[in-house]
Amino acid sequence: MQVMSQPVLIVTGASRGIGKAVALSAIKSLNANVLAVARSKDLLEVLKQDVDKCGKGHCLEIVVGDLTDERVVTRAIDRAIDRWGRIDGVVANAGVLEPMALVEDAPVQGWKKLFDINLFSIITLVQEALSHLKKTNGRIINVSSGAATKAYRGWGAYGASKAALNHLTETLAVEEPNITTIAIRPGVVDTDMQGLIRQEGKASMGDFHSKFVDLHEQGKLVDPQDCGHVIASLSISGSKDLSGKFLSWDDDSLIEHRRKN
Structure with missing residues (x-):
């Protein structure tokens, strides 16, 4: 086991969007080592190629798998410790929006699946990482949403999961005073999730749908590199x-x- 002086981060949902931006900023701009977790092996390989191009391939390890499987969480923690000997930060970014449906129509099983991904897998990740984060006075950054505090038609499951994530953040701050735990609203970010909203959200969202279409058409979506850099920086020095x-x-x-232009 080799102990490194560089900060070591675990980033989930790291194959695309915000998670990928966090991983790239942490490695390229903040001199961190990153254990990247996602379900898509192909997209994680693309991330690895991006990192290799800047000569920092040694700063990245990847784990392919679904975080609702506790064995994947354990494998990620063990890989980080075996490779770098420590964990300084966890960025819990993996999450889904579906089911987009009215409470009246959405199957409870859909809610349960979403909560497994958006909340319960994060609890497992935190539980597995805590003993290591206590040694480094580390940080947990939970990627939340404005939907945690504002209701959107058709987003009941998603908003409720993010509200619960915010409460988990507050609870950890009380229970683990030596660890810094922060929930971040990344804004309306130019990611695949926004594409899904524009393409499939109209039926359930009604008039709320136009807000997201307008932001896209007006070029006002947040660049994932901008919010991603903030999240990466917080996970190291929040x-x-x-x-x-x-x-x-x-x-x-x-x-x-914030990222320096």
């Missing part, structure tokens, strides 16, 4: 006085964590 808070990625208190 201040203890932020622990337990739910903050937007562009909050004034996070200016020092």
